[in-house]
Each structure stands twice: as structure tokens, then as C-alpha cells.
Amino acid sequence: MILSAVVGSHAYGLATAASDTDRRGVYVAPTESFWRFEKPPSSVDGPLDEQVTWEVEHFCLLALKGNPTVLEVLVSDRIEVCTAIGAELRDLLPAFLSERVAVSYERATAQQLTRATSAVEPKWKQVMHALRLLMVCRDLLATGGLLIDMTANRAALLAVRSGEVPLAECLTWADRLRADIATTPRAVPAVPDTRRVEDWLISVRRRNLDAHHPS
Template identity: 35%
Template structure:
């Protein structure tokens, strides 16, 4: 990572945050950082994401993080709803404070149901459950993610809030195994979820982009160092 880069907010996400981790699970971290503003304004702006494995860390620069969250990308959105953080600066606290500004009805539906549907396609492509033990584990993992995404998307739609740690992780595990046996069982959950999304929810039609833009401009102002020799 760039030595001048500042992490604004970072926490543990994924199976550990959901309460689905087991002894061999990876610990995934995701966060948002700010590049020095003068670098962004230069001829060769830096990249907007930093990804490492062992440890598994994904960091998005502030502007990209905002764009992804405005699209209600589930894996990024959840970062603003964690129970706790390993890094949380004042600007990170401000970001958490405007987390509802990123939400909008159509984008939550498209993101969460869309991701759930993509998980279903992965399940369906793997046949009827008669495969190797390793493939079986991956299939159950996709099925668990499908169940979780549906639950979390419906919660956002109905309440405008997101609970990251699952209330009944064992039930989600059992449902994952049940769906992995016969992937078409997932169609029942997806159809039911579509019906729930069709009912009125609490989310606005459009996100509060001015609030997000104002936060991002505060980040830029806080991380700008004028070139030497200027007033």
C-alpha cells in the first residue's frame, strides 16, 4: 500500500461477520481508504482498489467505494453496517453516519436479488448434488450465500437497516445443504423474495447523492497538500 494512503474505515466481513465461519474459514477484511488528493489530480491517477490474499484484504479508494455502495453492491454495502471495526477514523464515522444515503429501492432489489440469482445459476450448473466432497462444500457455500443475500435484501427493503450477523446461522447452513441437494429448490426462495420486493418498502426511489458527494469532498479537502511554492 502507498505509504501516504490513509485507511478511513476497515473491518472483518464475510463468513466471520455473518456467524457462518468454521475452523478452516478465511478471515476477510474490507475497507475504504483515501489517496492524497494531489495524486488524484495528477497526470497519472493511482488505482482505486488494493487486493491482497493471505491475508484476504480488499480496500477501495473513497470515490470507488462510494460508487459501489450507491449501486448497493452487497459485499461493499455491508461494510457500513458491521458491529465493530478494526479501523474507524472520524471520516469513517461520518461515512457510517450517512450509510442510509446510499440506499435506494430499485438498486437494493437489483443488487441483492441479482446476486442471489447468480448464486442459483452456479448451483444449477453443478448438477444434482452427486459430485465430489470438495465441490459439494463449494456448492453448499453458494447456497448459503443465496439464502443470506435474500434475507438481507428483504430486510433492507422492509426496514432500511441491515443486520450482518445472522440470527439463525445453523438454519442458514441447513438450508444451504437442503438446496445443494436439489438446486431448483432455490427457485421457491427467489420467487417468494420477488413477491416481497413487489410490496411497498421504506427505501427511497433514489439515493441521497448530495450527502455522499459532500462527504467525499470533505475527504478530498482533508487530504490535500498544496504543491510547494504556492500560497
């Protein structure tokens, strides 16, 4: 394990007494394990409830695509494990950020809203998180920085979660955020810095091998 952080509502500033503690992390499989027919798993569930850990290469590939859940690990201020290599990974955040986040966040938002509105009763928690994702995406594209703390919007978002805001109003809010995303000038590059990330990953593999086979 090189990095583990609490994400979800606790990291967003939206936690309530009923909120689970979601943990996401990154581990480095031994370099030699990739030489075998049976490769290391790309992710591992547990051992704690609501905990998922990605192998570092898989994590990087997801982050380069702008996966919202993965990127949160790099900016959460609720860090539980962070080795020197984990700190290097967090420092790589700018290399992962690009206009691809618009597509990834929009896809995640559409999935959230579809699940939330297809039930007999709206799933208000998912509606809230869809709005949160759109707000994060809008600000990321406009500023170039990934900020997930929603404390400033806590009251409005928790009102959505509790069902106090009519669904039609929530969907109108989502449409406004999408319009902002579509028209805002981009403060991020068109594509991520894949070479920088790949060079770092290679260095991690080499250092891991050297650690097991010192000269």
C-alpha cells in the same frame, strides 16, 4: 486507511471452523495524486489474504448502486480500523440506501445461484449466501435498516450449506423471498442521497489537501 472491517461469514454469524476471514476496507488517496496522469488505483488487494480495500470515491460509487459487498463494510460490527473520517462514512449509510438495492441484490443472488447450480454437484455455500442476500434485501426494503447478522437463521442456513436441504426446496425458498421483495412496501427512498455523499467526498478531498498544505 480510514476503515477496515471483517465481513463475510464471521460478520453474518455463519462462520464455521473452515471459514476464511474476509476483510474489506476504504482508503483515501492523497488529493494531489488525482492531478497526475496516473491516477490512484480504485482498489487494492492485500496485504492480508482475503483483503480488499477500495479508494473512497470508488467505494461511494459502488455503495450508491447498492452493492451488497460494499454496504456490508458500513454495518459490520467487526471493525479493525476506523478513523474519524471512517466513522463519518459509516454515519452516511442512510444516504446510500435506496430501492436500487433490490436490483443489486437480485443481480448478486442470480449470479450466486447460477454458479451454484451449474456444476455437477450444487455448490451449497453459494446457495446459502444467495438465500442470505435475499433475506437481507427483503428486510432492508421493509424496514429501511441494513442488518447482516444472520444468527437467528443460522441453523437453517447452515443446513443449506451442508447439503441437508434439497436443492428444489432451496430454490422454492428463494422464489418466496423474491416474491416478498417484490410486494413489500418500501421503507427506503427511490434513489440514494447522491448530493449528500458527494458533498462529504469533496470535504474529504479538501481536508486531505489542507492536511498536506497547512496555511
